[in-house]
Amino acid sequence: MTNSDQGEDESDDSGIGGWGKEHVSDDSGQVKKAAITDGRHPAAATNYRLNEPSLSFTPTAMESSMRPRIGVPPKGNAQSREELDFINGSGSALETLSCQDVSEPAQIDERTASTDLRSLSVGNEHHRQGSLGKGSEQGEECSPGRRIIPPCTSAEDINALLQATFLPPVTKESLEELDLEWIQSNISLRVDINYDPDLHFTPVSGHKGKEKREEAMKYWLSLEAELRIAYQHGPLDDCASCRKAAHSSKPLHFTPRLSQMFLSLQDLLLTLVPDHDREQVNQYFDIGLLLQEVSHGLLDVIRLAHWLCGLLTTHCAPMRDESAQEMAEQIQQGSEQGDLRILVRGIEKLFVFLEAMKLDVANHQIRSFRCHLIDDTVAFQQDYFQIRLRNGKLNAQASKQWYQEAVRRHHECSGPNPSPLTPTPGALIHGLVELCLSPESVIPETVKHDQARLMTIRDEIQDMLHLKMSLSMFDHLVKQILGAQSAPNFSLETRKRQNRDLLQNRIMDLTDGTMAQHKTTSEVWSQNHRAIAVELTRAAWNACDQDPSLLARIDFDKIAGDLLARFRSEEDDAAVARSIGTLLEKATKEHAKRFHKMTTLTISENQRQWHQLRQQKQQWRNLAGIEDMARMLAHVAVVHWRVWADLVYLAQ
Incomplete structure (x- = not known):
């Protein structure tokens, strides 16, 4: 919710991670998140970040309670390999490459594979890729789920088969943080939505986004290599290149990914289509039958692609229709021309399309339930942070000392006849202004989820x-x-x-x-x-x-x-900063007095209207004035005081 690589630091508080800091998108930026005026510090992300608005998708009904649980829900139950792997069944793809079919160890031609690739042990690859099978540690025996890599396979394909991840880049589990339950339980989103009316998810950018794209590229190369072995290699005994290849004492093996790709695709579709279409999905995705058809070269991928296109365009946003058509056409072109690269690019487009659909769903839910989420923000945050205080995951003492020090400094600055504290204490505002003025100041734990806004104000003060x-x-x-x-x-x-x-x-x-x-x-x-x-x-x-x-x-x-x-x-620098700080604190207190009489939703709507008027008048880079910064700081102070006063600052 927050655009630098700072936005990508993970946090144990949030389902998003610690999606513009670079939130919930960022990174900035990279795509930018407008948290205040021209916010440069989005909230952090894992797979997704929060950013500007996007088009919607079919809504999902929201549960009646806005707080179904406190904390981030656990990731989906990871299925064991025995539950996921269909390779060992009767419909096993690539049957011609099973261990039993190899009468003698195969070798890799030194012209097609480098020494370091030939020396890779199956056990090491097994450890690197996760629980892919029960192969021996040194690869001397072939486990039932693994297949021998033909000796004639190119070095590039060998590297892809051994190095790529086992799961597709987009899975039901990787999209879990976009589920409604996660949205409701995501503390970063629940805080940031008060201040940003255009908050929404986008794929993570920056360094993590680059890493994700690189991993995806490796996966699709490995799938292309696997299909090349299945469709273009044929039985080992019939391959002249393999017979000519030099023999090696340690053949290389890989775990086929095709069955898991079909299963992941089925799971994704079931999460995106309504109930009445799920039976149709299950009928088309009989995984065992699909793998049998693949192994015998009988799978009609063109028919499957056009059925998927028709299904998805029925439920996606209208702007996605063209992408669905392009996906089906590319798969058809690759199939008709026998070009596996084009075919796999079409499959890749399918998974990218499903990810975009899920993002549309999540963003529609955020817009639809924004008012409910804001209205419930104080109660939700109090429950959430109360549990963290009870579990010792939040340092309340240090934050209380920071507030008490702010009270002392505020009293000193107020002179011999200090003005009475407003309902939103002037000491808290004084402390927040000091955090904004000092680049070296340490942000207390209680203010951590407002850090992006304070840093933006800090940057705007430096600009001024x-x-x-x-x-x-x-x-x-x-x-x-x-x-x-x-x-x-x-x-x-x-x-x-x-x-x-x-x-x-x-x-x-x-x-x-x-x-x-x-x-x-x-x-x-x-x-x-x-x-x-x-x-x-x-x-x-x-x-x-x-x-x-x-x-x-x-x-x-x-x-x-x-x-x-x-x-x-x-x-x-110090003289000008002091003058700006004095003006900012005075203006913030005036706005806080007015905001104190409003509900959290009314404050948020008031701020949204203000920013809309500001954007209409703004023609150049948005230089925030004292009024802009004061309104935002007052908004933060009022909500912050309602959440933390009884929990920490005034607690005995």
């Missing part, structure tokens, strides 16, 4: 701070160009104001392109200091109505150096 320094440099340049004796006049002030407005947008545009490079906001401004200095000088020259041709005489290096020195001046 550096922009103020830049505009101050602009004023200095104007005075320098005109000279100390020049008297102010109306025309000059008008030109200065116009150039300042344009300059602000230009500077923010200059610092926008490097936001996703895992740099701090201060580093981004320092990195672009020379380009900013050029813009400042040009704007000051125009404001003074000077001859543009004289700009060539300006020493831009000196101006850029002076600007960088301002950016790095801790004294100037």
Whole structure:
């Protein structure tokens, strides 16, 4: 729910992981998540992250209770290999390559496989891929579920057969976090949905997304290799290339993936189609019969693909219809041309399509039940965190000390006659503002699920701070160009104001392109200091109505150096930050007083309308002002106080 690789850190609190931090999508980004104004820190993810809205799918009825259980539901029961493997049955695919059919050890031609591939033991591959069978540790014996790799197999195919995962990239289990039960129990989603009306799932991006794509590519290469052995190799005794290959004492074996692919496909379909179509799915997916047809070359994949296309287009969102047609056509093309690569690409499209359908379902559920989830947010969070406090999984003492320290510092800052605390205590707001002002501050455990929003406000404060320094440099340049004796006049002030407005947008545009490079906001401004200095000088020259041709005489290096020195001046930085912090705290308290009288749903709707108006007026990079940051911080403070006051801060 949160877009850097920071969004991909896993958390033990959430079914999403710890889907833009890069939430629930991110990473940023990579796809971006707009948590506040231009949020750069999405919530974290496992397979999916949360991000902007997408098209919907057929809704699923929601249970009457919004809190069916507390905590993240466990992953689906993993079936044993004996339950999943149909290879050993009468319909076993690749029967011609069973261990019993091999009269003598097969060898791999050194021209087609490297030494390291030939030396791989079955036991090591068994350990790497998970519980694939009961093969011997050194591969000296062939377990019933494993098959010999023909000696004529290419090195690329051998590598794919041995290295790829056993399960397809998309399975019922991998999509579990998109189930309604997980959505209801996902703490990151339940917190973030209060602040982001466009929250939704997207596939994870960034480093984890790249890893997922690479694993998927290996799997589809292994399936292509398996089908090539089944359809194009034939019995070992009939293969001239195998007979010519040099003999080896240790033949290589692989575990066929075809049966598990059919089973995974069946499970996925059963989760996506309504009850009245499940019998039809089960009839088509008689796994034993399908494997028999494959082993005898009788499977009509074209008929199966077009049936799947018709079934899926009946239930998917209209925008998915074209993808379903493309999938069926690609499978048909691969089958008719005998091109296994095209055929497997079509099967890959099928699984990608099913994943997209599941995402549509989940996103429709989030939109449909958003109001219920927000309305129940305080009660749900209290129940969830109460269990974690009871189990010792949350450090309440450290968070309570942080709050008590915030109370002390707030009292000191309030002077001899401090104003009475508002219903949402001013001390909490004071503490949150300090977290936003200090880049080095440690986020308490109780505030962890609001960390993305606080970090976004922190970045926006840094933007505002550096922009103020830049505009101050602009004023200095104007005075320098005109000279100390020049008297102010109306025309000059008008030109200065116009150039300042344009300059602000230009500077923010200059610092926008490097936001996703895992740099701090201060580093981004320092990195672009020379380009900013050029813009400042040009704007000051125009404001003074000077001859543009004289700009060539300006020493831009000196101006850029002076600007960088301002950016790095801790004294100037602290002074400007304090002034921004004072204004922010005052505005936040005013909004908090108003929000305190509202329900959580009313606050969220009020914020949604505010942001819609802001986006309509925004034409450039969104530079948040004090008002934007104060509204968000007040929203966080009010909900946070309702959840944590009795649990930790005021608890005896």
